[in-house]
Amino acid sequence: MSRTIAVFGAGTGLGSAIADRFGREGYRVALVARRPGPLQDLARKLNADGIDAHAFPADLTATTDIPAVLTAIEETAGPIDVVEYAPITTAPFVPAAELTAETMRRYLDLYLFTPMAIVGAVVPGMIERGDGAILVTHGASAIAPMPGMSGVGPAMAAARNYLGSLHGELATRGVYVGTINVNALVRGSAGHRAITSGELPVTLPPGVELPSVAPEDLAERYWEMVTTRKDFEFTIPALDPRPH
Numbered sequence: 327m328s329r330t331i332a333v334f335g336a337g338t339g340l341g342s343a344i345a346d347r348f349g350r351e352g353y354r355v356a357l358v359a360r361r362p363g364p365l366q367d368l369a370r371k372l373n374a375d376g377i378d379a380h381a382f383p384a385d386l387t388a389t390t391d392i393p394a395v396l397t398a399i400e401e402t403a404g405p406i407d408v409v410e411y412a413p414i415t416t417a418p419f420v421p422a423a424e425l426t427a428e429t430m431r432r433y434l435d436l437y438l439f440t441p442m443a444i445v446g447a448v449v450p451g452m453i454e455r456g457d458g459a460i461l462v463t464h465g466a467s468a469i470a471p472m473p474g475m476s477g478v479g480p481a482m483a484a485a486r487n488y489l490g491s492l493h494g495e496l497a498t499r500g501v502y503v504g505t506i507n508v509n510a511l512v513r514g515s516a517g518h519r520a521i522t523s524g525e526l527p528v529t530l531p532p533g534v535e536l537p538s539v540a541p542e543d544l545a546e547r548y549w550e551m552v553t554t555r556k557d558f559e560f561t562i563p564a565l566d567p568r569p570h
Contacts (some may be wrong), residue, residue: 335413343541349377412463422476433481467511
């Protein structure tokens with residue numbers, strides 16, 4: 327029986343790689359991201375490769391719009407069996423001392439409240455069917471706060487805490503929850519382009535360089551996580567335990 331994966335934050339990096347990896351296993355693919363043009367281009371590319379893919383443009387910071395997006399996906403592609411949530415923001419990092427509640431609220435919408443809304447809508451059906459998976463990608467700042475690079479990190483840290491609890495609660499009910507903390511630039515992604523071009527300035531401690539990782543490698547790890555359902559979390563590459 328054909329299955330469906332919904333890829334939220336589908337772009338040219340990780341989202342594209344995951345859509346391709348799961349699509350090659352026979353999954354229908356629902357692509358969700360803000361910009362309709364690139365999203366349609368990705369859907370056409372996947373369809374040309376023999377993958378049944380559909381585009382659903384949506385602003386993931388608009389949490390109240392999520393129920394309508396999920397309804398559209400299920401009307402087109404059927405029940406959602408796997409959720410992959412990995413939106414990227416190219417908004418500048420904010421020093422913690424300058425972070426305001428207003429700024430933080432937008433990060434929380436994107437990285438916490440919207441995935442919570444998705445989980446609340448799709449997990450009951452997964453439990454009823456006895457199978458499903460929730461995959462969420464975070465940056466390394468979710469587990470390793472960095473001076474001068476706040477905003478995204480606190481929101482991701484809250485989501486990571488929530489997902490860890492969810493993993494323990496749903497594991498015996500047929501639903502797997504897992505996350506990867508990406509401690510690198512994902513090659514080909516919007517974030518990779520923004521940082522390497524200087525559009526998104528990043529100040530690192532002396533002697534520290536940003537590594538990069540192939541999106542296909544992350545997609546393969548997610549496929550392994552869904553099929554083995556053992557570990558809740560991976561950090562790729564592993565964090566350097568040495569103080570800087």
